Amino acid sequence: MRKDIYIADDEQNIRDVIKSFLESEGYHVTAFENGDKLLAAFKEDPCDLVILDVMMPGSNGFAICSELREISTVPIIMLTARDSDIDYATGINLGSDDYFTKPFSALSLVMRVKAIFRRIEFDKGQDNSSPRVLTYADIQVNLNHKTAMLGGAPLELTPNEYSLLCYLIENKDRAISRDELLSKIWGYNSEVETRAADDTVRRLRKKLSGSRTVIDTVWGFGFRLKEREAGE
Numbered sequence: 001m002r003k004d005i006y007i008a009d010d011e012q013n014i015r016d017v018i019k020s021f022l023e024s025e026g027y028h029v030t031a032f033e034n035g036d037k038l039l040a041a042f043k044e045d046p047c048d049l050v051i052l053d054v055m056m057p058g059s060n061g062f063a064i065c066s067e068l069r070e071i072s073t074v075p076i077i078m079l080t081a082r083d084s085d086i087d088y089a090t091g092i093n094l095g096s097d098d099y100f101t102k103p104f105s106a107l108s109l110v111m112r113v114k115a116i117f118r119r120i121e122f123d124k125g126q127d128n129s130s131p132r133v134l135t136y137a138d139i140q141v142n143l144n145h146k147t148a149m150l151g152g153a154p155l156e157l158t159p160n161e162y163s164l165l166c167y168l169i170e171n172k173d174r175a176i177s178r179d180e181l182l183s184k185i186w187g188y189n190s191e192v193e194t195r196a197a198d199d200t201v202r203r204l205r206k207k208l209s210g211s212r213t214v215i216d217t218v219w220g221f222g223f224r225l226k227e228r229e230a231g232e
Helices: 012-024 035-044 061-071 085-093 106-124 159-170 178-186 196-207
Strands: 004-008 028-032 049-053 076-080 098-101 133-136 139-142 147-150 213-218 222-227
Touching: 004 012, 004 035, 012 028, 012 106, 028 035, 035 049, 035 061, 049 061, 049 106, 061 076, 076 106, 098 106, 106 178, 133 159, 139 159, 159 178, 159 196, 159 222, 178 196, 178 222, 196 213
Parallel strands: 004 028, 004 049, 049 076, 076 098
Antiparallel strands: 133 139, 139 147, 213 222
């Protein structure tokens, strides 16, 4: 089934290049000169993936991302001309799936789009006919409903944070490398340079600050779960 992608960027040459590369891969692409027009179109006819520039006339990309997240879990990739950790963290925290700093390779963007769609198709293929629950310390995750609870209270997670938490719990008895996380959660191969894993871990740690569950860094390798000892 053909995938529909919406792009919002105020630079026509960037819109044209991205559109051309994605269409050459068989995607149907609609480009908008600002985020407000994209949001209006999405409300009328939702697409399968959104690519948003951060700095645009009218509402900026962060505002559009936030509004989209209120109504949809559609995958969102952010674009920015500023290589700022604050921008990156803001986009991920608002629920974007990944982040590109201009200038970037259109081919790399296409690779990430493909990876996101592969992950979605994999999730759809999971058997939801019987109840599936993951537990670790004071965290409980309902895989059927895609919800998480911390100490009995709802844990508000972005799609990537949720996927990361599930994978860490499912592999709680071992350390997991960054490359494995990028491969299994984002669908990227080791040649794709991205800070998505590290930044999503950082945001998830913040949301688990009151939990007995700790995401430990295994220096030079990756991460693993551990349960906080009493008094720590």
